Amino acid sequence: MKRVYVNEAWCLGCHLCEYYCAYANSGLNDMVKALKDKTIRPRLTIEQEGTISFAVSCRHCTEPLCMKSCIAGAISCKDGLIVIDQSKCVNCYSCIMACPYGALMPSVEQVMQKCELCATNSHGQPVCVQGCPNKAIVYEER
Amino acid sequence: MHYLIIGNSIAAAAVIEGIRSQDQEGAITVVGEERQVCYARPLISYLLQGKTDEEKMCYRDQAFFDRNRVSLLSGTRACHLDAKEKTVTLDDGTSLGYDRLVLSTGSSPFIPPMQGLDLVKNRFTFLTLDDAHALSAAIRSDSRILILGAGLIGLKCAEGILDRVRSITVVDLAPRILASILDGQGSVHVQAHLQQKGLTFHLSDRVKEFTANEALLESGTIVGFDMLVVAVGVKPNTELAKEAGLMVNRGIVVDQSMRTSVKDIWAAGDCAEAPELVSGSNRVLPLLCNAYLQGETAGKDMAGKTEPFTQAIAMNAISFFGLHVITAGLYEGEEKLFTEEGSYKRLFIKDNRLIGYILIGKAVERAGIYTALIRNQTALDTIDFDLICRQPALMAFAKSVRQQQLGGSV
Secondary structure, eight states: OEEEEEOGGGOOOOOHHHHHHHHHTSSOSOHHHHHTTOOOOOSSEEEEETTEEEEEOOOOOSSOHHHHHOTTSOEEEETTEEEEOTTTOOOOOHHHHHOTTOOOEEOTTSSEEOOOTTSSSSSOSOHHHHHOTTSOEEEEEO | OEEEEEOOSHHHHHHHHHHHTTOSSSEEEEEESSSSSSBOGGGHHHHHHTSSOTTTTBSSOHHHHHHTTEEEEETOOEEEEETTTTEEEETTSOEEEOSEEEEOOOEEEOOOOOTTGGGOSSEEOOSSHHHHHHHHHHOOTTOEEEEEOOSHHHHHHHHHHGGGSSEEEEEESSSSTTTTTOOHHHHHHHHHHHHHHTEEEEESOOEEEEOSSEEEETTSOEEEOSEEEEOSOEEEOOHHHHHTTOOBSSSEEOOTTOBOSSTTEEEOSTTEEEEOTTTOSEEOOOOHHHHHHHHHHHHHHHTTOOOOOOOOOOEEEEEETTEEEEEEEOOOSEEEEEEETTEEEEEEEETTEEEEEEEEEGGGTTTHHHHHHHHTTOOGGGSOHHHHHHSOOGGGSOHHHHHHHHHSOO
16 A cells, blocks of 8 residues: 655655645645644644654554544544544544554544545645655655 | 354454454354444443434444344343353343354443442443433433542543533542542542532542432531442453353453463453553453454454464543543553643653553643553663653654654554
C-alpha cells in the first residue's frame, strides 16, 4: 500500500504541510478562505528541535493499536487505510493512549482526527506531499 | 472444525476476526446472554449523556456476523460446560458440541453484603446496556442518586446522569477517588474537578445500614437517596470454567496464547487472568483493549496460528466533564513529577525502563509514545531521556529508529 514517508534530512521545518493538511480537510476549495484568520488543526505534527525537524502523521500500521483499542468501534481498516468514523467517536482518547507515534489528536469538533491520506476528503491524494517544497514528505510504495 | 464462543462482547468479536484471519472454512457459533448483537459496552455512560445512540454504539453489526458466517445465538445463556464430552448446555436445554471453545464470559458487578440492602427498591448496577436503560427510565430531574464506588464505573455513571438528576453523592471505602488508577495527588486533582461540577463525596466511609431511602454511613452521616447505584467493582464470570475443572484464581488462568489449563479451551477478556508484562505475574485486566488483543490472540491460536500476546499492561483512558486522564503500567520505582497549570504528569521508572505513567489534562497529548516505551520495554539510556520526560516525542529516539518509524513499513 502507498503510504506517506518522511525524510527528515530534507525537512526545512517550514510547516507548510500543516497548512496544506488543514486546507485539504477543511471541506472548502479555496485555500485562503479555509485558512485566513483561522486557528488551524492539522492532522500531522511537526517535531522540531535545533536543526532537526520532521512531520509525523498516521503510519497506517499493519498492527493498528488505535483500532484495536477504540472503545466505540469507531476506527476501522479499509484495504490498509485506517479511518475514523467521527460520528461514532465519543472523544475518550483511548486511541491517543494506544498510538505509538502520537498521530491522533482531537478535532475542532472535539472528536478524534487522524491522517487518512486525503482518501476520505475531496482531494484523493495526500495534499501535504503536494505542498512540501523540498520533497521531505513523499507518497509511495515501500 | 466447530469453534464455539461463549459471550458476545469485544473479546468474542476479536476471536471471530482472529479465527477468520486463518480459517475461512470452520463453523463458528457464538452464544451471547444479552439480546443485543455486539455493542460497545463502555459507551453506556455516553448514551445516558446523549453523546451517542444505540445504533452508533454497535461494535459489530449483524452484517459482520453474516459476512463471517457466524451463527449467533443471542439472548441465550450457557449453563453447563462438560470439558470431557466437549459439550455446552444452553438455558433452553439444548446441547452444543465443540472442537475448540473460548470462554469470553466477561465480568459481573460485585455486590458486597450490606445490612438493609434488600429494603432498597430502586437499586441499580452499571455495566450493561440493559442496566443503562433501566437507570435512565427510573431517574427524574428531582432524583437524589447515591453511588457506591468512586471508581471508573461509578464516576462514569455519575457523569452520564448528572445533568438529569437533582444530586449525586458518591461513597467509597478508599480515602481517595479512582484509587485503582491514580496516585494521591492525581486523585485530589480529579476530585476537585468533579466536586466543582456538583458531585458530593464521602470517602474513607462505608454504608453501615440501609433503609428504603437512607444510608447510614460508618461515620454517622446519613445520606438520603431515591436511587442507589452499586459500582464497587466487578468480578470475572468463572462459573462455567470452575465447574468444568479449569484452573481458576481470580479469573480463568491462561497463558500468553490464552490457552486455559484444559485442552481445546481458551479464555479471553474480563474473565481471563493472563500474564502481565511489567509485573511478570498473572493479572485480570478488565480493559477493552486487552479484551480485543486477547480475543484476537485466542482466535488465531485456535485456528492454528500461535502468536503469543506478550505485551499486556494495565492502561486506561477516561475523561470526566472534559478533563482527560490516561494511565498505564505499574506505579513503582523512581518517580518523576511534572506539573503546570492544567497539566499533571507522573512517570515511574525502574531498571532503566519506563514502567508506568499518570497523565491528567494537557499532559495526555501523544500519550501512546509513553505507552509504547512501557510495552516495548525500551532501554531509557538509548533515547533522549530529558526530552521524553518533558514531552512524548519521536525526536527522543535515535535517528536510525526514527527513520524506521517514519520511513519504513510498520
